[in-house]
Amino acid sequence: MTAPHKVYLLWHVHHHAEEGEGADHFVEPDDFWADEQAGDDVKLLGTYSTPEAARDRIERARLLPGFREEPTCFYVEESVVDQDEWIEGYVTD
Template sequence: MKVYILWHVHHVAVDEVGNVAHFENGEFSARENLGDDVKLLGVYSTPDRVERRISVARTLPGFRDEPDCFWSAEVEVDEDDWASGYVTE
């Protein structure tokens, strides 16, 4: 079974020249260690429900200030992520 997770990012992190970094190398950016505020909006059963939630959120304070900063991912329920562990530096 697949579900769709939806986040919103309020960007404050800046790149090397002082611009707010919404994307890095063509990928959506969220650098919490530099102040970006990531919010989980919900987990949905279909991409259509994700789009409906985004439409509503874009009318709300805060979210409407960054209307293009929603990010979603399709995930399989009961499927492990980070199965190989990790190392911190």
């Protein structure tokens, strides 16, 4: 049996803030959260073969407009290729 092939998804969240209020940002590296209904803008920056490659991309992205204003709002998610993630149905309200 071969080891599962892993990839690393790099996400960034631009957190929405009401006028006159500050936005909440990630505090810890694994502190990922987003509320798209409230206006948070979630972006997938890429899929990488190693965590190091994802971290390199973060450093390059932090030089760009928008990303440099929210430099702590990156999240690297490990994912296994060919593995089901949503294994049950769902119900809408």
